[in-house]
Amino acid sequence: MKATIYDIAKEAGVSIATVSKVINAKGKISQEKRSEIIAIMDRLNYQPSVIASALTGKHTYTLGLLIPDIANPFFAEVARAVEQRGHELGYSVIICGTDNRNERIEQYISVLRQKQVDGIIIGTGVGDTSILRDNAWSIPTVMIGREAYAGAKAHTVVSDDRQGGRDAAEHLLGLGHRRLAVVSESLEISSSRERLRGFRERLDEQGIELPLDHVRQCKYRVEDGRRQARELLALPERPTALFCCNDLLAIGALQAAKEADIAIPQELSVVSFDNTILASVTDPPLTSVAQPVEKLGATAVELLLHDFRERQSQPRRAQTVQWAQPQRIALRTELIVRASTAAPRSRG
Amino acid sequence: MKATIYDIAKEAGVSIATVSKVINAKGKISQEKRSEIIAIMDRLNYQPSVIASALTGKHTYTLGLLIPDIANPFFAEVARAVEQRGHELGYSVIICGTDNRNERIEQYISVLRQKQVDGIIIGTGVGDTSILRDNAWSIPTVMIGREAYAGAKAHTVVSDDRQGGRDAAEHLLGLGHRRLAVVSESLEISSSRERLRGFRERLDEQGIELPLDHVRQCKYRVEDGRRQARELLALPERPTALFCCNDLLAIGALQAAKEADIAIPQELSVVSFDNTILASVTDPPLTSVAQPVEKLGATAVELLLHDFRERQSQPRRAQTVQWAQPQRIALRTELIVRASTAAPRSRG
DNA sequence: CTGAAAGCGCTTACAG
DNA sequence: CTGAAAGCGCTTACAG
Numbered sequence: 001m002k003a004t005i006y007d008i009a010k011e012a013g014v015s016i017a018t019v020s021k022v023i024n025a026k027g028k029i030s031q032e033k034r035s036e037i038i039a040i041m042d043r044l045n046y047q048p049s050v051i052a053s054a055l056t057g058k059h060t061y062t063l064g065l066l067i068p069d070i071a072n073p074f075f076a077e078v079a080r081a082v083e084q085r086g087h088e089l090g091y092s093v094i095i096c097g098t099d100n101r102n103e104r105i106e107q108y109i110s111v112l113r114q115k116q117v118d119g120i121i122i123g124t125g126v127g128d129t130s131i132l133r134d135n136a137w138s139i140p141t142v143m144i145g146r147e148a149y150a151g152a153k154a155h156t157v158v159s160d161d162r163q164g165g166r167d168a169a170e171h172l173l174g175l176g177h178r179r180l181a182v183v184s185e186s187l188e189i190s191s192s193r194e195r196l197r198g199f200r201e202r203l204d205e206q207g208i209e210l211p212l213d214h215v216r217q218c219k220y221r222v223e224d225g226r227r228q229a230r231e232l233l234a235l236p237e238r239p240t241a242l243f244c245c246n247d248l249l250a251i252g253a254l255q256a257a258k259e260a261d262i263a264i265p266q267e268l269s270v271v272s273f274d275n276t277i278l279a280s281v282t283d284p285p286l287t288s289v290a291q292p293v294e295k296l297g298a299t300a301v302e303l304l305l306h307d308f309r310e311r312q313s314q315p316r317r318a319q320t321v322q323w324a325q326p327q328r329i330a331l332r333t334e335l336i337v338r339a340s341t342a343a344p345r346s347r348g
Numbered sequence: 349m350k351a352t353i354y355d356i357a358k359e360a361g362v363s364i365a366t367v368s369k370v371i372n373a374k375g376k377i378s379q380e381k382r383s384e385i386i387a388i389m390d391r392l393n394y395q396p397s398v399i400a401s402a403l404t405g406k407h408t409y410t411l412g413l414l415i416p417d418i419a420n421p422f423f424a425e426v427a428r429a430v431e432q433r434g435h436e437l438g439y440s441v442i443i444c445g446t447d448n449r450n451e452r453i454e455q456y457i458s459v460l461r462q463k464q465v466d467g468i469i470i471g472t473g474v475g476d477t478s479i480l481r482d483n484a485w486s487i488p489t490v491m492i493g494r495e496a497y498a499g500a501k502a503h504t505v506v507s508d509d510r511q512g513g514r515d516a517a518e519h520l521l522g523l524g525h526r527r528l529a530v531v532s533e534s535l536e537i538s539s540s541r542e543r544l545r546g547f548r549e550r551l552d553e554q555g556i557e558l559p560l561d562h563v564r565q566c567k568y569r570v571e572d573g574r575r576q577a578r579e580l581l582a583l584p585e586r587p588t589a590l591f592c593c594n595d596l597l598a599i600g601a602l603q604a605a606k607e608a609d610i611a612i613p614q615e616l617s618v619v620s621f622d623n624t625i626l627a628s629v630t631d632p633p634l635t636s637v638a639q640p641v642e643k644l645g646a647t648a649v650e651l652l653l654h655d656f657r658e659r660q661s662q663p664r665r666a667q668t669v670q671w672a673q674p675q676r677i678a679l680r681t682e683l684i685v686r687a688s689t690a691a692p693r694s695r696g
Numbered sequence: 697c698t699g700a701a702a703g704c705g706c707t708t709a710c711a712g
Numbered sequence: 713c714t715g716a717a718a719g720c721g722c723t724t725a726c727a728g
Binding site for chain 1 (some may be wrong): 395396397398399400402403408409410417418419421424425427428431432435440441442443444445455458459461462463464570599602606625626628629630631
């Protein structure tokens with residue numbers, strides 16, 4: 001059987017309290033005893049049970065990560081970043097693929113509660129905000145890539161989507177484009193809204209119009225992007241540039257252009273968002289607004305840890321849990337220019 | 349404070365044993381009491397603590413998944429499949445990105461042990477097999493996409509890589525190719541070895557030669573594939589078809605061909621392996637041998653669960669844990685034909 | 697059908 | 713510097 005703290009204590013001729021203290025580097029233990037106990041733990045290949053220690057009210061050293069789809073390259077990268085930083089800081093992460101379905105989100109949050117995770121990172125859309133609002137569970141939470149809902153006691157880490165949208169517009173305007181269109185994921189998602197807002201804002205400043213029917217909303221898949229782009233490219237006054245709110249949609253646009261025999265970037269420029277591995281792999285490779293995924297994930301984890309510390313310093317059985325002031329952090333994006341954008345071909 | 353089993357018991361005027369029984373649907377409880385207790389649990393929003401119940405020797409309902417890189421599309425898909433099937437069956441999964449580094453693998457396995465996961469799924473290369481061999485931890489384990497090491501008490505679920513290799517060869521031969529080359533990940537990885545073996549086997553049967561210098565080994569990244577392909581394409585008797593052992597390498601090959609101004613598929617055919625989202629997104633889209641990822645993941649989870657059951661039926665404190673007979677399951681691959689392959693252009 | 701009691705492997709005041 | 717004891721929230725024989 002696996003060695004327990006009792007085995008170690010007996011072997012060392014001390015109490016389990018003493019062993020516990022050396023495990024946690026707490027209290028004062030004579031150097032002599034300490035090293036002896038450590039030697040014994042090594043010899044017996046002792047690993048303290050996280051389960052037992054969690055039951056005593058300590059941490060589980062486990063985080064929950066809710067994302068719509070792990071196989072979506074963007075979220076896969078987010079997951080990697082979170083997992084990596086978590087591991088560095090001693091935390092494991094449980095992944096939860098929600099498919100953006102409310103019932104799944106509820107299930108997962110309930111499971112995470114039962115498993116007493118120390119914190120939750122939410123990168124998924126939450127339609128019914130009440131799930132989060134009545135945060136009766138009081139598990140530290142941070143939203144990643146999405147805005148927290150009004151009243152939610154959660155931190156937020158996002159990319160500066162608005163600035164990203166502005167940069168995309170700036171790039172296209174700089175190349176000389178004037179007839180622009182947008183393919184976006186649902187505008188109910190805060191990040192999409194912000195990207196569009198920034199984009200439009202910059203156009204406005206230049207007095208360039210973005211007609212309503214030049215802004216298309218759809219789901220996030222390649223197929224959706226293709227369909228919308230196809231329609232946009234069939235417009236009488238065909239746009240010379242497309243801003244797609246994520247790489248998947250941009251790929252759809254590339255495909256639609258190919259079908260219609262429209263050369264990229266000569267006849268159509270495409271700017272994308274996210275800069276996942278996909279952007280570098282298409283032909284031509286996509287100019288894309290890069291999100292600082294690495295930093296996004298790391299920051300989310302760090303905000304959570306910060307919360308834990310705040311709480312630890314509070315009386316154990318406090319009636320009301322004091323929350324750290326919810327923070328909101330927006331990280332700079334970066335425009336990566338590749339071959340899908342160029343000056344518009346002068347007509348005539 | 350969160351409700352505990354004591355709160356429920358008190359409220360219902362019964363013992364905690366009774367409550368425990370209704371939670372676990374064990375023993376006989378009068379219908380009346382049962383519904384009353386359930387009502388109270390609902391009202392108090394009671395969620396049993398997985399931690400506490402795990403400490404009593406039950407399951408943690410958590411699985412560990414070791415993969416080299418979550419952001420690699422293939423492994424992202426594996427992770428999704430595992431997570432999905434796990435969730436259906438009531439298990440959460442902790443992801444561990446090992447980067448194929450032995451020290452990380454050891455760390456992770458140690459953490460998973462401390463957290464008492466019910467099972468481990470290993471999709472990562474394990475250089476030093478001793479980590480697995482002295483499976484002192486005796487956690488049910490299944491290898492996914494990799495062969496178990498001799499003596500390891502682990503199940504195995506793989507794609508039928510050899511047949512996949514054969515199919516790739518068959519396709520190319522059928523199109524009329526005779527000068528073939530291979531870009532593969534390290535042949536120390538069992539799956540790469542098998543793919544190559546199947547490929548070569550089929551060529552042999554047709555009396556077609558595959559010269560040694562036409563088989564290149566490298567890492568798994570796009571950049572690596574590009575470099576190897578570049579060399580192959582510079583060979584005096586340039587091959588008319590390339591078999592790349594994964595999508596990333598194939599993308600590298602596409603890029604190398606483009607650089608060298610070699611048209612695909614007219615002047616060079618490329619067959620890939622894995623059929624991740626990447627294969628459908630390149631230009632031209634890649635003909636690729638699809639692994640049944642969904643099934644792969646689901647099967648891995650199911651093998652694990654099967655193990656749990658076997659064990660449960662054993663006396664609690666048995667000195668030696670009886671293992672279920674290690675199983676090995678190979679799943680059929682499927683060749684997906686896209687636009688990167690065609691008959692070789694007749695020369696002259 | 698129901699409950700009292702021991703035990704899972706730890707941590708944490710509290711005494712000494 | 714060290715230890716006895718209570719407690720974390722459950723489950724499981726065992727008795728009734």
